[in-house]
Amino acid sequence: MNDMEETDIKCGLLGLDPRTHLLSFFLVGIVSMLIVNLLETVLLQAFATAYLTANGRTRSATRTCVSFTVICGLSFLPLPGLYGVLFVSMLHMIPPFTTGCAFFSLSPSAIMCALDRWHLPQKFLVGICMIFRFASILPFEMRSILRGIRMRGIFPSLLGIVRHPALAYECFYTPLVMRSLRLSNELAASAELRGIGIGTGRTSVYHVGFTLRDAMCALVVTAAVAGIYALEAVL
């Protein structure tokens, strides 16, 4: 390891390379698709939670665990529909989502730099980073729009939305579209000014590169998900 690498800023508690998180996400996602039983799904979620906690996102880990428990609990209620998509799809989506939350512990610059080393097309990299950037902004934008609607007294109660669904949709749609268009304009201008189109290899102040920790982590994740899959085959 040279002097430059020693001074790199490490993201998350483990300081893993973004590609290690990507591998973990894929492994958990694949096993989540393959398993059917509830016990194995719970074990996979427990492992994903431990992974996210180890990467310094304790609050997100707790939230995903609560969501998993609530959806699991709801699936046992004898209500029409509830046992459908929530059980089959959402329950199986939460473990990979929990693992994927580890990406939020990273800087978009680190993600772009790591994926750039795989020579992926630049526009694809920008798209990937934008998903992480905008996914965290979107709920805030939506809340701001709803707050603005309520502040103007357009729909003081939920009954108003039920009575005028078309107007409610327009009131929500217009500011969201305007904000999204402005945001894409501003972010594109900002990225271009910072030299995104320069065409040479990216560098990052954050640590990017495989170390022994990454190898250990990949080994642990592979062993754990393989173990969970094997458990289902045995049971």
Add this chain to the structure above:
Amino acid sequence: MKAEVESSKNTRWVMRDVLTFVIFNLIIMILITVAKVVEDMLLAPQNTFFVGSWLFPLLATPFYLVMADRIGKRGVLSGSILIFGVLYTFMGGPYCAPVAIVGAVIGELVMWGKDSYHDIKRVIGGYIVYWVTFGFYGIIPYVLFREAYMKQLETYYNAADVTAMIAQYTELPWILLMMALFAAGTIVGGLIGSKFLKKHVRKAKIA
């Protein structure tokens, strides 16, 4: 020579196009996911067929229309179909990936030609392909792995629900009805979207 350079500039995606594409597709996906969860919470499985088929395109088309109009370059429809296919693949349907590729190719062929993404009627027509592809994500598992899929469904649904769902996704009249509902939702959503596009977006001169 100058005309060739101009034309390649007009068809090449710039950073703003990529960001618009990602932002609007993310909004569409979140909107559809929320609508699907609410629908599944309120309705029995065999009834969701009659609501989701028109509701999802109705909600999503106005957003797609703005995105297509803003970018206006080849690849908007195929990219959107592929992104949704990738999402469904990760949600537990690996069979969605080849369906999405076929849908993307057909979609882009439908949108073939100059300036097609600024023609609202053609954009709406192309978006119907998106929803037909979405419909096939439901049909394919019944066609390819019927026995295994039925076994999986029987774990979660009662016998009456499974029978209704098999009929809805395997019998031609039901499939045609689903496609017609998708088309109707897209057309109505497109009409609403084009009104919003002219009334708000184009007037503001942002797109």
